[in-house]
Amino acid sequence: MLFRTRRLLSIAALVLVLLMLTPYAIGYRIAFSDVVVTSGWLLFAVVAFLSSYNLRKKLTYPPLLKSSTWLQMHIYLGIAAMVIFLFHTSGKVPTGHLDIALYALFTLMVASGLFGFYLTRTIPTTLSSRGNEVIFERIPLFRRQIKNRVEQIILQSIEQSASSILAEFYKSYLMYFLSGPRNVLLHLVRSERTSYRLRHELRESDRYLDEQDKVLAAELDDLIKLKDDLDFHYARQGLLKLWLFFHIPMTLVLLIFLVAHIVLIYAFTSGGS
Amino acid sequence: MLGPDGKGRCTVAAQSICQPVKDGDRWVCTRSDVLGGACTAGPSPTGECACPSPEQPPCQPVRSLRARRTRLTIGAGLFAVAVLLVWLMSPNSLTMVSPGTLSAAHLAIEAPPGVPNCQVCHQGAESGFGNWLSMIASQTETHSVEVNQQCLGCHFSETDQAIAMKVHSAAELSEISPAVEELSMLAGPTSFLLGLSDQVYGEPMLDQTQGTCSTCHNEHEGAAHDMKVMSDVQCQVCHTNQFESFNDGHPAFTSATSISSGIKFDHAKHHPRFDDGLDCQSCHQADAEGKTMLVSPFENSCQGCHEQRSKDHHGDAIKKNSVPFLQLPEMEFEDPVYWPAELAVGENLAPMMTLLLAGDDEALPLLSEIYDSDGAAGDMFEWFFILEDEGEPEKKAQLATAIKKLVSELADYSSSGEKARTVRLSKAFSLEATDPELQTLQAELSAANFVMQMFKQRYLPQLEDDLAGEEVDATDDEELTTDWMVSKHMSGWRVDSDEGAISYRAVAHSDSWLKNWIETLGKSQGKTAQMTSMDEMRAGIRALMLDELSGDFKSCTKCHTVQGEAAPWSAAGRLYDASGFTKFNHRPHMAMLNEPGNCLTCHIPKNESSDASIAMPRGFLPHDKEICSSCHAPGKANNTCLNCHQYHHERP
Numbered sequence: 001m002l003f004r005t006r007r008l009l010s011i012a013a014l015v016l017v018l019l020m021l022t023p024y025a026i027g028y029r030i031a032f033s034d035v036v037v038t039s040g041w042l043l044f045a046v047v048a049f050l051s052s053y054n055l056r057k058k059l060t061y062p063p064l065l066k067s068s069t070w071l072q073m074h075i076y077l078g079i080a081a082m083v084i085f086l087f088h089t090s091g092k093v094p095t096g097h098l099d100i101a102l103y104a105l106f107t108l109m110v111a112s113g114l115f116g117f118y119l120t121r122t123i124p125t126t127l128s129s130r131g132n133e134v135i136f137e138r139i140p141l142f143r144r145q146i147k148n149r150v151e152q153i154i155l156q157s158i159e160q161s162a163s164s165i166l167a168e169f170y171k172s173y174l175m176y177f178l179s180g181p182r183n184v185l186l187h188l189v190r191s192e193r194t195s196y197r198l199r200h201e202l203r204e205s206d207r208y209l210d211e212q213d214k215v216l217a218a219e220l221d222d223l224i225k226l227k228d229d230l231d232f233h234y235a236r237q238g239l240l241k242l243w244l245f246f247h248i249p250m251t252l253v254l255l256i257f258l259v260a261h262i263v264l265i266y267a268f269t270s271g272g273s
Numbered sequence: 274m275l276g277p278d279g280k281g282r283c284t285v286a287a288q289s290i291c292q293p294v295k296d297g298d299r300w301v302c303t304r305s306d307v308l309g310g311a312c313t314a315g316p317s318p319t320g321e322c323a324c325p326s327p328e329q330p331p332c333q334p335v336r337s338l339r340a341r342r343t344r345l346t347i348g349a350g351l352f353a354v355a356v357l358l359v360w361l362m363s364p365n366s367l368t369m370v371s372p373g374t375l376s377a378a379h380l381a382i383e384a385p386p387g388v389p390n391c392q393v394c395h396q397g398a399e400s401g402f403g404n405w406l407s408m409i410a411s412q413t414e415t416h417s418v419e420v421n422q423q424c425l426g427c428h429f430s431e432t433d434q435a436i437a438m439k440v441h442s443a444a445e446l447s448e449i450s451p452a453v454e455e456l457s458m459l460a461g462p463t464s465f466l467l468g469l470s471d472q473v474y475g476e477p478m479l480d481q482t483q484g485t486c487s488t489c490h491n492e493h494e495g496a497a498h499d500m501k502v503m504s505d506v507q508c509q510v511c512h513t514n515q516f517e518s519f520n521d522g523h524p525a526f527t528s529a530t531s532i533s534s535g536i537k538f539d540h541a542k543h544h545p546r547f548d549d550g551l552d553c554q555s556c557h558q559a560d561a562e563g564k565t566m567l568v569s570p571f572e573n574s575c576q577g578c579h580e581q582r583s584k585d586h587h588g589d590a591i592k593k594n595s596v597p598f599l600q601l602p603e604m605e606f607e608d609p610v611y612w613p614a615e616l617a618v619g620e621n622l623a624p625m626m627t628l629l630l631a632g633d634d635e636a637l638p639l640l641s642e643i644y645d646s647d648g649a650a651g652d653m654f655e656w657f658f659i660l661e662d663e664g665e666p667e668k669k670a671q672l673a674t675a676i677k678k679l680v681s682e683l684a685d686y687s688s689s690g691e692k693a694r695t696v697r698l699s700k701a702f703s704l705e706a707t708d709p710e711l712q713t714l715q716a717e718l719s720a721a722n723f724v725m726q727m728f729k730q731r732y733l734p735q736l737e738d739d740l741a742g743e744e745v746d747a748t749d750d751e752e753l754t755t756d757w758m759v760s761k762h763m764s765g766w767r768v769d770s771d772e773g774a775i776s777y778r779a780v781a782h783s784d785s786w787l788k789n790w791i792e793t794l795g796k797s798q799g800k801t802a803q804m805t806s807m808d809e810m811r812a813g814i815r816a817l818m819l820d821e822l823s824g825d826f827k828s829c830t831k832c833h834t835v836q837g838e839a840a841p842w843s844a845a846g847r848l849y850d851a852s853g854f855t856k857f858n859h860r861p862h863m864a865m866l867n868e869p870g871n872c873l874t875c876h877i878p879k880n881e882s883s884d885a886s887i888a889m890p891r892g893f894l895p896h897d898k899e900i901c902s903s904c905h906a907p908g909k910a911n912n913t914c915l916n917c918h919q920y921h922h923e924r925p
Binding site: 092094095096097098099113136137232241244245249250251252253256257263264265267268269 | 337338342343346347348349350351352354357360361369371372373374391395398402406408409419493494495552586871
């Protein structure tokens, strides 16, 4: 099945479910039926299922569908949860402390989920535009390899031409640039200003270099570009992983508050009546 | 390639841990192949490791992002649990778990202000978090019923609580108004939303046995939340055969078919007097809120024309009717009986006298026979015929004795007479002797001792001797004359020598004698629990006498409605039954009237050309809906159902 066809079917299924839920909720308001309990349990079930996605990724057995299928279900059920949440709360912000906390947690969950959805839909395409695909955990290794190669080039330059121009350049700019991930925020907004400036500086000193150093400077230029691409990947892939540092812990907090909410509802009203 | 071990330690460092062992006369390296195996030099001849340092320096393992995220997740979860426990176990736990501020009307439940008083509605709430968990197990579906009882305890009277959860809080819709039941007919939805509701939930349950107060009234939604709000479409869940809105299909207004209580007043008859200076404000003034137009007291609004002073006995129509109180019935006896045969001319027993006779256990069976609908049906002569047919003529003598005993008690000045009258009244009305109304009526009878004494002296002067068992003869009694017995405190008594009767007529408004009789009778109507056979007989006689007396009391009932226990003497006692579920606030409407006479804009008296088939019990034409809908329309004034109607028949 084509991706586009699958997506159309998924959206159609989601719209169909929501259309089935809507008359139920509207009818409740008219007929005074106690749909809050039903919508509450439905919402809890959906949130619990959404939360199980992280568990599924940790489990290698049993093979319960592909992770990509789970992700699709996670997205569509997440949208359904937003609608059920509106039905459950009648679109009103509660005034009780615990309920406000619960409302805020769910809202933050939805916001972080939508943010993550945006990131997963935009970052991968930008990564492919800058260098080769690289595994996030191996970026420090590649960065060290680039730094080692740059240091070799600088030593080679000193040995073969007794010129200190590249060494000074390394000391002034490259040593800091290569010692770790740089310009993270600039890369998040896809700015290449720093690498352009570095490479511009290098080119400016090109006229003072002899032919051998010019060859080395050209390699340095490539390595600066490579390091900048690595930083770009580090910043963007890092963001892809960082938002989960909010989304997943908040999921557990939300579940705990939901359980407390249900306990209190049943303790005080025998089920919300 | 080796990585960190399960505890995050560098396994490369383990390469330095070589413990050579001696195999014969040689030392052998024991480093496993996994850790790099034996080095080329091998252990020294003295058994020392030749390469204690690893080829690569030990790394410093760091946790993976996933591991760090897991730790953060667990930490956040623990923090959340800690926060919840602090919330739930703190002294302010009720504040923390409260789902929201109460509505403004219920804020008084909080004591002191701002501190929840949850246990008022949620039993056990004050006992803390530990008990809340056990409450889950103990809570059943009856919880909502318990909460309901808390609501009803404040909002409904004890008697109305039984019907509070019924549709419109009415025992039977048809009892309120036939029109209400008609309006409830289901004839299918009139809008898409209603159709949707019908499809999802089916038809509404009119018995409402599963409804609770919270079904409609949501609490904990803030002080500004209106708990009474209800949409038009929600009304139309049941009233589906009606109309789209007030301006689209709402039926024309009709007047109540009858006056259920309050003052009967025909405005149309009084309207012509407007030219003489009478106007609406002559009788009606708005209450403090301006919501309801009150009726001024009789002295301010009616007496000006319907003057009725104690000096004027004969000039006013209101007081021309007298109420027979005591009359000796015409009876002939086979055996000698002390009885003024020439003067006793009553054809039937007077209702008041019958009621008092019903307080005599010996007279009660006789009354039952007289008023037996299958026998004499209240006709004395018919009863006499029946007695003769059945060969029981002595019962006439028994009745005469009962009447004479009554006369004696009524004329008795002493405390024993007062006590006897109290016992008689208590039995007659099936009320406790200490009942305030009954006590008042007894006091009225005591105040009339003088008249009763005169009656006794004139008609039965030898009564005490007769009752004592001595032989007496009525022919020895003197001839009597008619006389009025009127004084400052006993106005209106009349001893009629021609009729052999005592009658009473009111000579002033709000006559206490008649008022007490009506109130005591009304109060006795509701006494039905644990009735003995004699109580049942008395109740039957009271019911019959009430009908009889309604004619005797017409000087009162001409203007005052009397129903059951209720005796609303003033217009302020008017119930809402007459107006059904309709409410109206005069204040905003009065502000739009420039002149007093503009009341007639809405209140139009009937006239000669009015349709006689339309019920107009107060003399007004039904309100013209067009007058209301000219302002109450979409985009103008509120035109929702609840603007003019209330759901609960008994207003909380």
